[in-house]
Amino acid sequence: MSWSKDDKQGPRGYHHGNLKEALVRAALELIAQKGPAGFTFAEAARWAGVSPAAPYRHFRDRDELLASVALRGFNQFETALSRAWDDGRPELFVAFDRLGKAYLDFARNEPAYYSAMFEAGISLASNPELREAGDRAFAVLRAAAEKICARASGQTKPPTLMVALHIWAISHGIASLFGRGDAARRTLPMSPEDLLEAQMLIYLRGLGVPDVKSAAG
Amino acid sequence: MSWSKDDKQGPRGYHHGNLKEALVRAALELIAQKGPAGFTFAEAARWAGVSPAAPYRHFRDRDELLASVALRGFNQFETALSRAWDDGRPELFVAFDRLGKAYLDFARNEPAYYSAMFEAGISLASNPELREAGDRAFAVLRAAAEKICARASGQTKPPTLMVALHIWAISHGIASLFGRGDAARRTLPMSPEDLLEAQMLIYLRGLGVPDVKSAAG
DNA sequence: TGTACATCAGTGAACGCGCGTTCACTGATGTAC
DNA sequence: TGTACATCAGTGAACGCGCGTTCACTGATGTAC
Numbered sequence: 179m180s181w182s183k184d185d186k187q188g189p190r191g192y193h194h195g196n197l198k199e200a201l202v203r204a205a206l207e208l209i210a211q212k213g214p215a216g217f218t219f220a221e222a223a224r225w226a227g228v229s230p231a232a233p234y235r236h237f238r239d240r241d242e243l244l245a246s247v248a249l250r251g252f253n254q255f256e257t258a259l260s261r262a263w264d265d266g267r268p269e270l271f272v273a274f275d276r277l278g279k280a281y282l283d284f285a286r287n288e289p290a291y292y293s294a295m296f297e298a299g300i301s302l303a304s305n306p307e308l309r310e311a312g313d314r315a316f317a318v319l320r321a322a323a324e325k326i327c328a329r330a331s332g333q334t335k336p337p338t339l340m341v342a343l344h345i346w347a348i349s350h351g352i353a354s355l356f357g358r359g360d361a362a363r364r365t366l367p368m369s370p371e372d373l374l375e376a377q378m379l380i381y382l383r384g385l386g387v388p389d390v391k392s393a394a395g
Numbered sequence: 396m397s398w399s400k401d402d403k404q405g406p407r408g409y410h411h412g413n414l415k416e417a418l419v420r421a422a423l424e425l426i427a428q429k430g431p432a433g434f435t436f437a438e439a440a441r442w443a444g445v446s447p448a449a450p451y452r453h454f455r456d457r458d459e460l461l462a463s464v465a466l467r468g469f470n471q472f473e474t475a476l477s478r479a480w481d482d483g484r485p486e487l488f489v490a491f492d493r494l495g496k497a498y499l500d501f502a503r504n505e506p507a508y509y510s511a512m513f514e515a516g517i518s519l520a521s522n523p524e525l526r527e528a529g530d531r532a533f534a535v536l537r538a539a540a541e542k543i544c545a546r547a548s549g550q551t552k553p554p555t556l557m558v559a560l561h562i563w564a565i566s567h568g569i570a571s572l573f574g575r576g577d578a579a580r581r582t583l584p585m586s587p588e589d590l591l592e593a594q595m596l597i598y599l600r601g602l603g604v605p606d607v608k609s610a611a612g
Numbered sequence: 613t614g615t616a617c618a619t620c621a622g623t624g625a626a627c628g629c630g631c632g633t634t635c636a637c638t639g640a641t642g643t644a645c
Numbered sequence: 646t647g648t649a650c651a652t653c654a655g656t657g658a659a660c661g662c663g664c665g666t667t668c669a670c671t672g673a674t675g676t677a678c
Contacts, residue, residue, distance in 0.1 A: 191639085191640075192638080192639045192640055192654080192655060192656085193639080193640060193641080193653085193654055193655060194654075194655075197654080197655085213432075213516040214432065215430075215431065215432030215516075218630080218631060218632085219631075219632065219633095220630070220631055220632070221630095221631090228655075228656090229655070229656050229657060230631085230632080230633085230657090231633080231634080231635090231655080231656070231657080232654075232655055232656080234632095234633080234634090235653085235654055235655070236654090239632085239633095240632090293514075293516075296571070296572075296579075297510075297514040298579075299430040299432075299510075299577060299578065299579050300578075300579060301578035301579065302578070302579060302580075302581060303578065304578075312581075336597075339584070340585070340590065340593060343573075343583070343590055344590070344593075344594045344597070346568070346572065347565060347568030347569045347572060347573075347590070347594065348564060348565060348568055348594075349568070350568040350571060350572055351563070351564030351565055351566070351567040351568025351569075351571070352564045352568075354513070354567060354568070354571060355513075355563065355564060355567055356560075356564075360516060361516065361517075361518035361519070361520065361521075362513075362515075362516050362517060362518065362519060363519075364519060364529075366560070367556070368557070373557065373560055373561070373564070376557060376561075377561045377564065377565075377598075379601075380553075380561070380598055380601035380602055381594075381597055381598055381601055382601065383600070383601035384596075384597035384598055384599065384600035384601025384602070385597055385601070408622095408672085408673075409621080409622055409623085409671080409672045409673055410620085410621055410622060410672080410673060410674080411621075411622075412621095414621080414622085435663080435664060435665085436664075436665065436666095437663070437664055437665070438663095438664090445622075445623090446622070446623050446624065447624090447664085447665080447666085448622080448623070448624080448666080448667080448668090449621075449622060449623080451665095451666080451667090452620085452621055452622075453621090456665085456666095457665090
């Protein structure tokens with residue numbers, strides 16, 4: 179589908195009304211088709227049904243548009259993760275399992291967002307807003323890590339931050355290598371979901387978090 | 396440094412002598428500077444000190460050159476990994492630790508190769524040679540997983556393939572998120588090496604592989 | 613050792629194309645009074 | 646409610662540029678005899 183003016187009923191008139199939004203969506207669609215490298219400023223404008231000069235009213239250049247896509251991606255990512263986690267309800271391991279699957283779902287169903295967020299090479303150092311959005315998404319993993327750590331049986335609790343980073347790395351590793359929704363996916367004799375679940379269980383056991391059989395099924 | 400004809404002493408004459416090699420190196424350098432999207436066929440030719448038509452004698456198009464870079468990357472990756480692993484000598488955990496660090500080293504020191512191999516969006520399905528090179532690198536991780544699994548104390552040994560994939564995912568996750576050598580790296584309050592080592596130890600404990608204190612230091 | 617010839621691996625000029633970007637402009641919208 | 650005006654968000658024409666690609670060509674290399 180297209181987000182150009184023709185989608186809305188009737189002529190759009192001189193002003194687009196929501197061009198910034200339309201350009202982000204156009205970029206997203208083009209990334210999905212051809213990768214983060216595969217879209218141009220002019221093409222996004224054409225897709226939005228607007229002259230090639232129009233995007234300059236909203237974005238300095240292509241990179242700013244790309245960053246905008248990534249920003250929106252992180253926001254949606256955060257929403258998806260926190261909805262899945264749901265503060266650990268109704269039960270820690272059930273919610274934790276959902277969280278991992280939500281990560282994989284996002285990578286598979288939103289490959290355009292995912293590559294803009296993680297593979298487009300946008301510098302985080304020069305883009306604080308983007309980094310903060312990433313941090314907010316990470317905060318969901320951190321909240322989960324906190325509850326996990328509280329369950330650890332050892333005398334010294336594992337550090338929350340470390341566990342959160344481990345969870346992130348595991349999910350990201352499996353999603354990037356085996357769970358992506360594009361042509362670069364590696365095929366496997368098992369589903370990414372099963373692989374991730376098994377890995378998480380082994381990791382939790384190693385942390386000293388008591389097994390919950392119902393979560394393994 | 397440049398790999399154009401001027402590097403070699405004396406004029407190169409009509410024939411370059413090793414243009415294919417020079418083009419791969421040029422592409423690699425340009426990827427390092429500007430990401431996998433940031434190089435063109437013409438630019439690689441210019442870098443190699445050759446007319447824009449010359450590359451067509453060696454590569455059908457830009458994608459074939461990019462795939463060639465990735466292929467070479469996987470070969471070097473395999474070499475680095477198997478050298479680090481060294482068949483598990485002198486001791487399993489020492490070698491395993493080296494293997495993980497070699498993975499991180501490669502991602503950090505060869506960001507151009509790394510992104511060509513994992514993030515350039517090259518389709519593995521349509522490039523069997525590349526997939527095989529990737530499989531050969533993965534075989535090193537698989538060999539390590541085999542020895543790890545043999546040490547597992549439980550009644551049923553964990554499946555080697557699964558463990559190998561887990562090792563890959565952990566390493567790749569940490570390398571991609573925190574260990575990259577370019578601007579997209581996320582900063583951390585700990586080194587990627589420490590983070591990876593801690594995660595591997597937790598994972599091995601979860602697998603039921605007896606702890607080796609000397610490997611934790 | 614020399615010569616003739618085939619093949620290889622480059623040249624350089626040319627082309628059409630789409631991109632990024634600027635510019636003066638103009639239609640639409642919002643607001644003060 | 647109407648009018649004047651400022652501001653906003655688009656147009657469309659234009660430009661220079663570098664890219665991808667083709668082409669007839671040519672210099673260098675290898676080989677048969």
